[in-house]
Amino acid sequence: MGLFKDYRGDDFRFSVWKMEENIDELLTLLPDNECYAQRLSQFSSLHRQLEWLSVRVLLYTMVGGHKEIIYEQSGKPFLKDGSYHISISHTRGYVTLILSALHPVGIDIEQYSERVSKVSSRFVRSDEVVTLYKGVDTWSLLLLWSAKEVMFKCMSRVEVDFKKHLKxxxxxxxxxxxxxxQEYHTADHRLFSIHYLVQTDFVLTWCVDKL
Structure with a gap:
């Protein structure tokens, strides 16, 4: 399937890649694929290898060339050449990536699963509203969780409690x-506008943090 969705805004771009290729097929989509193949040995599971490669293929597709992704100690990704702000997310069957040359960004993708209701007490506040969509509250819970993931990524801070600090x-x-x-982790209590899409089997949220 490859590129599932591609959206270009004025100062950002995000894409979603549907993971249906095997390792060899993904490698053929990358330049210097021998270098990528060697780096796969750092992952013990085939699933992680496919995720890692799919992200690199998606990035290559978006920018039309090789860009190296490196990570801060916190796990936040950035490009070695500093050409774009970047955020990455993956769920079963999909990876997604957002880029902006101007602003910090955050993106999250969550596969539809009713299991989210079992952990909702960990991230849903008493003053947040859970509504029904298509007859269930699962979609609302997924969006709450996913939106808070995006806020966390944009904030670039540690020790953020999703229930206490994010609303x-x-x-x-x-x-x-x-x-x-809104976040309540800093003295600024910053506001965020988070875009979302509801698809058949996942929700997607993203934010371009123009501060």
């Missing part, structure tokens, strides 16, 4: 929209 204001779910949110 998503009440919303009604549609196939796409914007979630308004």
């Amino acid at each position: 998503v204001f009440p919303f009604q779910i549609a196939e796409e929209g914007i979630l308004e949110a």
Whole structure:
């Protein structure tokens, strides 16, 4: 399948890659594929190898050339040449990536799963509203979690409690929209506008943090 979705804004771009290729097929999509093949040995599982390669293929597809991704100690990714702000996410069957030359960015993708309800007490505040969509509350819970993941990525801070420090204001779910949110981890109590898409088997959220 390869490129599943590609969106270009004024100062950012995000893409979603559907993971249906095997290792050899992904390697053929990259330059100097022998170098990439050698680096796969750092991952013990085939799933992690496929995720890692799919992200590199997606980045290569988006920018039209090789860019090396490196990571801060916190795990936050950035490009070695500093050409773009970057955020990466993956879920079963998909990887996604957002780029902006101007602003910090955050993106998250979450596969549909009712298991989110079992852990909702860890991240849903008493003043947040969980609504029904398609007859269930799962979509609302996934969006709450995913939006907070994006906020966390944009904040670039440690020891953030998703329930105590991050709040998503009440919303009604549609196939796409914007979630308004606020953080209480810093003295600034910054506001965030987080875009979202609801697909058949996943939710996607992203933010371009123009501060």
